[in-house]
Amino acid sequence: xxxxxxxLSRWAIPMILLVVPLVAMLRGVKVYETFVDGAEAGFATxxxxxxxxxxxxxxxxxxxxxxAMEVLVATFSPILNFVGLPAEVLPHAVMRPLSGGxxxxxxxxxxxxxxxxxxxxxxxxxxxGSCDTTFYVLTLYFGSVGIKKYRYSVILGLTADLSTLxxxxxxxxxxxxxxx
Amino acid sequence: MVNLxxxxxxxxxxxxxxxKGNIDVVTKAALDGANNAVKISFSLIAIITFWLGIMKxxxxxxxxxxxxxLVRPVMRFLFPSVPKDHPAMGAMVMNLSAxxxxxxxxxxxxxxxxxxxxxxxNQGRVSASDAMCTFLALNTSCVTLIPTTIIxxxxxxxxxxxxxxxxxxxxxxxxxxxxxxxxxxxxxxLYSGKGR
Numbered sequence: 614x615x616x617x618x619x620x621l622s623r624w625a626i627p628m629i630l631l632v633v634p635l636v637a638m639l640r641g642v643k644v645y646e647t648f649v650d651g652a653e654a655g656f657a658t659x660x661x662x663x664x665x666x667x668x669x670x671x672x673x674x675x676x677x678x679x680x681a682m683e684v685l686v687a688t689f690s691p692i693l694n695f696v697g698l699p700a701e702v703l704p705h706a707v708m709r710p711l712s713g714g715x716x717x718x719x720x721x722x723x724x725x726x727x728x729x730x731x732x733x734x735x736x737x738x739x740x741x742g743s744c745d746t747t748f749y750v751l752t753l754y755f756g757s758v759g760i761k762k763y764r765y766s767v768i769l770g771l772t773a774d775l776s777t778l779x780x781x782x783x784x785x786x787x788x789x790x791x792x793x
Numbered sequence: 794m795v796n797l798x799x800x801x802x803x804x805x806x807x808x809x810x811x812x813k814g815n816i817d818v819v820t821k822a823a824l825d826g827a828n829n830a831v832k833i834s835f836s837l838i839a840i841i842t843f844w845l846g847i848m849k850x851x852x853x854x855x856x857x858x859x860x861x862x863l864v865r866p867v868m869r870f871l872f873p874s875v876p877k878d879h880p881a882m883g884a885m886v887m888n889l890s891a892x893x894x895x896x897x898x899x900x901x902x903x904x905x906x907x908x909x910x911x912x913x914x915n916q917g918r919v920s921a922s923d924a925m926c927t928f929l930a931l932n933t934s935c936v937t938l939i940p941t942t943i944i945x946x947x948x949x950x951x952x953x954x955x956x957x958x959x960x961x962x963x964x965x966x967x968x969x970x971x972x973x974x975x976x977x978x979x980x981x982x983l984y985s986g987k988g989r
Contacts, residue, residue: 659834750904784968
């Protein structure tokens with residue numbers, strides 16, 4: 614099963630690059646000119662995201678470097694332990710929507726410390742795999758088209774992330790048992 | 794909400810840094826963050842330009858429309874405000890498929906193309922449309938069939954079965970996707986007509 618999916622992933626882009634221009638040609642599209650026409654907007658689209666990304670990444674960077682995370686963890690771990698969520702994964706849960714790299718660093722640290730086949734190791738692996746860098750995606754996608762008011766998408770994204778956390782704890786406990 | 798989160802991270806960060814006696818890190822962190830942001834944007838120029846070209850070809854060849862037509866029932870349900878067979882539908886499907894296959898390099902440009910199409914329907918407003926909120930919720934809670942990076946790390950630290958978290962990952966992310974779709978519907982109703 615994994616082999617099939619992995620193979621599919623490897624072939625997907627080469628196939629798109631083969632099929633799209635061929636079909637376009639067969640349907641009478643001037644392939645080279647059309648490609649250039651479309652690609653023209655690339656530079657502007659990428660550069661337009663700069664102010665948005667700068668704003669968001671500066672805030673995230675200050676938050677990360679200041680040690681605010683440790684304060685948050687110290688404040689919230691008693692509450693988390695009380696409701697049955699292991700506090701060790703809290704830094705990961707907080708960082709995951711903000712910074713993909715930082716979250717991955719925390720995840721590998723937990724895996725290294727507790728072992729990849731421990732409960733915490735499996736839990737943090739599941740959390741890393743099932744979540745996305747919500748704030749980065751929102752900033753980048755909205756920034757590229759000049760959207761400044763995000764309306765309910767921040768609450769929506771964070772709700773989804775929180776539900777992933779709860780689901781991960783539950784599923785990993787049920788499948789692997791919380792002992793190991 | 795985004796204003797609050799943004800301000801909160803900066804204010805809380807500076808207060809903590811000050812209280813811990815390492816206020817110096819703030820200035821450096823701010824510049825590092827800005828630097829990193831510009832680097833990311835510049836690294837996007839290449840892949841966005843490339844995929845915009847390919848997508849224009851796919852559009853002219855009628856392939857985007859065909860793709861949108863194929864998955865019409867699902868997309869009509871998720872995005873009632875987007876006209877059927879609109880190029881935005883095709884681009885969103887491409888983005889979500891690339892995400893599922895774990896093709897990060899292709900997923901981002903296709904997502905940005907989808908946003909461009911959605912922004913045309915949004916008549917250039919600076920406020921997010923319903924369809925954009927739904928699309929981003931799906932995008933960030935979307936399933937990745939093989940989380941390659943974390944499997945690599947598990948392998949590195951001697952896991953006896955590095956891929957045994959794939960099943961749980963797919964279950965967790967499917968659950969959060971359902972939650973995202975349901976909460977999106979509720980919030981859409983609550984926010985309808987507000988703040989546009």
